[in-house]
Amino acid sequence: MPRPTPQAILRRLAERNTVRVAVTGLRRCGKTVFTTSFVHNLMSAGQWPDLLPFLKVAARGDLIAAEVFPLPGVPMFPFEHSLAAIVGGGTAHGAHGWPAATDRLCGLRIAVRYRSRRTLNVLRGRRVRTLNIDLVDYPGEWLLDLPLLAKDFATWSAETMALAAREPRARHVREWQAAVDAIDAQASADPVALKRAATLYAEALRRCAAPEVGLTLHQPARLLRPGEFSPDSPLLELSPLPPPRDGAPPPAGSNFAAMAARYDAYRERIVAPFYRDHFRYFDAQIVLVDVLGALKAGQAAFDDMRAAIAAILQSFDYSRSGFRAWLEGALTERVLFAATKADHVSSNQHPNLRRLLEEVVAREANRIRFRGVGTEALAISSVRCTEDVVGEVQGQTLSLVRGMPAGRDAETALFPGEIPAHFPGPQDWREGRFRFLDFLPVHVSGARGIPHIGLDEAMQGLVGNHLR
Ligand SMILES: Nc1nc2c(ncn2[C@@H]2O[C@H](COP(=O)(O)OP(=O)(O)O)[C@@H](O)[C@H]2O)c(=O)[nH]1
Ligand SMILES: [Mg+2]
Structure with a gap:
């Protein structure tokens, strides 16, 4: 310096x-x-x-x-x-x-x-x-793009493929998984196969991000939120690929090298300026x-x-x-x-x-x-x-919250469940234990x-x- x-x-x-x-x-x-x-x-x-x-x-x-x-x-x-x-x-x-x-x-x-x-x-x-x-x-x-700055394509691919192989992701990403499994990393680049992998990968991310699945770790982020980029910009045609089978470095012009070059362009053109600025x-x-x-x-x-x-x-x-x-x-x-x-x-x-x-x-x-x-x-x-109120629930006196839940037309007082002070163990994940509602700021x-x-x-x- x-x-x-x-x-x-x-x-x-x-x-x-x-x-x-x-x-x-x-x-x-x-x-x-x-x-x-x-x-x-x-x-x-x-x-x-x-x-x-x-x-x-x-x-x-x-x-x-x-x-x-x-x-x-x-x-x-x-x-x-x-x-x-x-x-x-x-x-x-x-x-x-x-x-x-x-x-x-x-x-x-x-x-x-x-x-x-x-x-x-x-x-x-x-x-x-x-x-x-x-x-x-x-x-x-977009914050989830920042970790990409410290990972090359091979590392990111390996980590992402491992994550995708585990439930609950695995069942939402099958079609993409089959498409990338069919790609030979060493073979010379096949633009049609790579484009298809990228399209299916973006779809798989969207499925994992859907509220009913509720996962958060999705990279690269612009596949979900392109911002100023058009969703079909070639910069966003990305997908992790399995590493070359024999561990040998992928030759220039191969499927793997072509995708790695796009990944580097994405990091350089989108992620690095976001971080720097x-x-x-x-x-x-x-x-x-x-x-x-x-x-x-x-x-x-x-x-x-x-x-x-x-x-x-x-x-x-x-x-x-x-x-x-x-x-x-x-x-x-x-x-x-x-x-x-x-x-x-x-x-x-x-x-x-x-x-x-x-x-x-x-x-x-x-x-x-x-x-x-x-x-x-x-x-x-x-x-x-919300405001705190005291109420009876099944014969017990409890602290409740009262407010206007989204999608209803009357205020409700409810017992939202007790927050554990420690990391929830297996017994804490019972169905319906936490009943938080989305309240609206009707009195603000x-x-x-x-x-x-x-x-x-x-x-x-x-x-x-x-x-x-
Ligand atoms: N009850 C309540 N809901 C909130 C509060 N802050 C955020 N929310 C809810 O969380 C949602 C997301 O908040 P937002 O600020 O848009 O999140 P962002 O994506 O991080 O910018 C809102 O639409 C509200 O439903 C809060 O202080 N109280
Ligand atoms: Mg926001």
Whole structure:
């Protein structure tokens, strides 16, 4: 690396009022809803500081106001649209619902005006400061492409073929499996056979991703969410192939070499820029995990989610420290893990939800702390849709949650099941043990911010240090 120039140092000093927060998580874990509530609540807390009691700058009455700006070079996050969907302004009949699934990269900068209590700022008479918080949003599937950067085609193929041979995947991928088994890796490239393998592979991924199967580890991600690419772009004509039979290196011009070249082009043209522009450098990270959704989906889905999160977290580089890293903007200060949608269960279950999350991410959190980065686990709900009530169920007094389930026309109080504090063992996967429902934010008007659980703790952990 070249020596840092005085210009680079000045540039960094000028940017020191900007923090980049990486919001990471698999599809449907709650990234878009988190971003929307994060922004709206920061914009509301200048007037209603009680909204965010754990965000110290708000609690001490020093948060003045916040405004949204575009992020240079990134399409604008549809904040007003997402907010309107939640607070019921998005449709003619004012129905409350959720923002649409994200299919493109987008982002925003939220500028927070606050009164600083740092001695230096007070002495200089410059108490009113601005902190920019940069956030990007993208389809969660895309994160699963990051691990590909560290794997060549042969390694990725071997791992993917092994995964596909096991249930529950095996029964959904048979047609593709038969098609690739018939391809001779060493023979000269047969474009028709390769195209057919790629088409069947994309279909197999779609089948495994369907809600009733509920698996998450799907690579390459753009086969499911092409984003700005046309679904029939040749860049997306990909499939793993069995290794050459005798282990010999595949000759140039062979089926294997042709597919490996496409795989490399995919990594170079799509994955590397996504990583470089958005995940190489960040100051703080929040990893959102839909622990409850995975519990409800069953053991296979739960295990697949764990494998997917581990694979993703291994692709971030937390190892940098010192002046050089500061200069590059590559010093990560904090990684937060948050179990989302905590409003699906009553508050007395939140400590267990947090403990279960700690077990789910224990390995990765340990690796991150080893690199000198602090970690923390929380149970949060970006938008609180339910309230706790006490009720009788089969003669027992229990804590229930009451809210409006999606697809019904009356509010319901239900006992969603107890969250295990430890990794679910075989006895925990009984049918129907977890009865979480998708509740809608029917009482959320947005007028005084958005009711939430623990969003303020997450904010304090991510950016609190910069708001002093
Ligand atoms: N009850 C409740 N549901 C939530 C919350 N956050 C997200 N959801 C649900 O999870 C779905 C996916 O959230 P979204 O933010 O779009 O996920 P993304 O794919 O990670 O961006 C939403 O459509 C809601 O159904 C929350 O705080 N409370
Ligand atoms: Mg989204």
